[in-house]
Amino acid sequence: xxxxxxxxxxxxxxxxxxxxxxxxxxxxxxxxxxxxxxxxxxxxxxxxxxxxxxxxxxxxxxxxxxxxxxxxxxxxxxxxxxxxxxxxxxxxxxxxxxxxxxxxxxxxxxxxxxxxxxxxxxxxxxxxxxxxxxxxxxxxxxxxxxxxxxxxxxxxxxxxxxxxxxxxxxxxxxxxxxxxxxxxxxxxxxxxxxxxxxxxxxxxxxxxxxxxxxxxxxxxxxxxxxxxxxxxxxxxxxxxxxxxxxxxxxxxx
Amino acid sequence: xxxxxxxxxxxxxxxxxxxxxxxxxxxxxxxxxxxxxxxxxxxxxxxxxxxxxxxxxxxxxxxxxxxxxxx
Numbered sequence: 001x002x003x004x005x006x007x008x009x010x011x012x013x014x015x016x017x018x019x020x021x022x023x024x025x026x027x028x029x030x031x032x033x034x035x036x037x038x039x040x041x042x043x044x045x046x047x048x049x050x051x052x053x054x055x056x057x058x059x060x061x062x063x064x065x066x067x068x069x070x071x072x073x074x075x076x077x078x079x080x081x082x083x084x085x086x087x088x089x090x091x092x093x094x095x096x097x098x099x100x101x102x103x104x105x106x107x108x109x110x111x112x113x114x115x116x117x118x119x120x121x122x123x124x125x126x127x128x129x130x131x132x133x134x135x136x137x138x139x140x141x142x143x144x145x146x147x148x149x150x151x152x153x154x155x156x157x158x159x160x161x162x163x164x165x166x167x168x169x170x171x172x173x174x175x176x177x178x179x180x181x182x183x184x185x186x187x188x189x190x191x192x193x194x195x196x197x198x199x200x201x202x203x204x205x206x207x208x209x210x211x212x213x214x215x216x217x218x219x220x221x222x223x224x225x226x227x228x229x230x231x232x233x234x235x236x237x238x239x240x241x242x243x244x245x246x247x248x249x250x251x252x253x
Numbered sequence: 254x255x256x257x258x259x260x261x262x263x264x265x266x267x268x269x270x271x272x273x274x275x276x277x278x279x280x281x282x283x284x285x286x287x288x289x290x291x292x293x294x295x296x297x298x299x300x301x302x303x304x305x306x307x308x309x310x311x312x313x314x315x316x317x318x319x320x321x322x323x324x
Binding site for chain 1: 271
């Protein structure tokens with residue numbers, strides 16, 4: 001049996017059409033690539049590539065505009081939800097999403113995030129949480145876990161002096177403008193597929209003008225956690241998931 | 254019997270993170286002994302047990318894997 005299966009009619013999975021051919025700059029095993037792909041596939045499935053506008057953040061995913069083959073805009077650090085608000089209000093028929101890391105969304109952009117959610121802007125906020133500032137070299141972020149080591153907390157995060165880790169999804173879920181808040185991961189095929197379904201749901205809610213949707217993706221940072229990709233995923237399961245449990249936080253009534 | 258599948262790996266885009274290897278239920282994939290132009294070892298197919306489940310491609314951060322499955 002040496003039948004050649006590599007024929008167009010046998011194709012079952014290929015790179016999303018809503019992504020460009022450009023090679024991603026992310027480190028090996030980084031969850032950003034998979035999260036990009038799942039969002040792009042959700043856009044493919046809903047057939048809204050031409051009607052989608054994305055806002056790139058500052059952080060590792062600052063170059064997201066090179067990878068998504070949709071209209072993209074780069075916002076100042078943390079200001080993506082404010083920029084998305086403007087775009088959505090001027091072009092209400094478009095699908096608008098922001099794609100932000102924890103340093104962007106949960107630190108410098110906390111005000112924009114909370115107020116956009118509180119106003120109930122009809123945007124999708126994609127929040128990638130790896131508990132660290134990845135691009136700048138692994139400094140402590142608001143989302144860094146207790147006792148987690150980073151370059152600015154070399155002996156582990158001490159709650160007494162450095163404060164508590166911030167659960168931003170639970171925080172915005174309390175706000176009346178937030179319609180849908182959920183937390184996923186992309187480290188296994190099953191989890192990645194669930195994340196894609198969450199993106200699809202959020203974009204469908206946006207069409208119905210339901211309010212702000214926030215999809216958090218708990219992710220890894222092999223380079224700054226100083227682990228192999230497989231080790232970092234295991235560490236994430238053992239340490240990140242107990243504090244950031246996966247699942248829906250706020251679902252439509 | 255399970256359907257037969259096949260994968261095509263763009264080895265020059267692969268960064269050797271090995272996540273596809275862990276996700277493959279049939280143990281079809283392994284790391285190469287050679288490196289690509291970037292200096293990474295890359296994923297290669299080592300047997301013909303692929304069923305075209307696409308798990309490897311779903312979990313690949315760099316979208317280097319294309320999956321085919323017999324109809």
